[in-house]
Amino acid sequence: MKGVVFRGLEALVIETQGMAAWEGLLDKHAPEDRVYISAQSYPDEELFAMAKDVADILEKPFVDVLRIFGEYLFGYLTEKHAGMLQQFSGFQSLILGIDSVIHAEVAKLYHEPNLPLISSELIKPGCILLKYSSCRKLCFCAEGLIYGAGSHYGVNTQIEHQQCMHDGYDHCRLLLTFEEG
């Protein structure tokens, strides 16, 4: 996983729990003197271990923490990549362009990124079927990113996770229902 994602987690932990909490996570789960550099890759396990600890500290289910993180990450990534959102007229066009526009751009900016496969299709007005697959199975983080996009555009979004890789399927099916504000 790219350092930019770790830095997003770092920013969230420092903002909500303070610097000492972040340093505690680093001491426990990262090699000594670890500094995350946005464009470099680090082991996925490091991120998972830290997010699991955050869940324990907050006494929240791991999947809820991944959602909260995803929601925060949307704002973090779009701030770091100013200009990315200018290509979209709103929530719907952004969701339909995750793979073909956003992650395609990410693939040009970062060396060998590990991106999920996402396809999204407008089923009817206010309703998108999004398919997600990735060996990292971060579908709950994807949910959070979608909610983050919803809050950015002031769009009320509901997600029905109709099938999940965590139940053995080869991809997740997320049915998004939204009302453009």
Ligand code: HEM
């Ligand atoms: C609703 C919108 C988005 C969704 C659902 C989404 C989904 C995801 C997910 C779930 C991952 C984790 C990797 C995996 O699952 O295998 C990921 C990685 C990533 N995404 Fe997105 N994303 C969205 C928007 C964005 C935006 C706006 C940016 C940048 C401006 C971005 C940049 C990245 C980067 C840099 C990574 C890390 C790649 C790596 O570690 O090699 N994404 N995305």
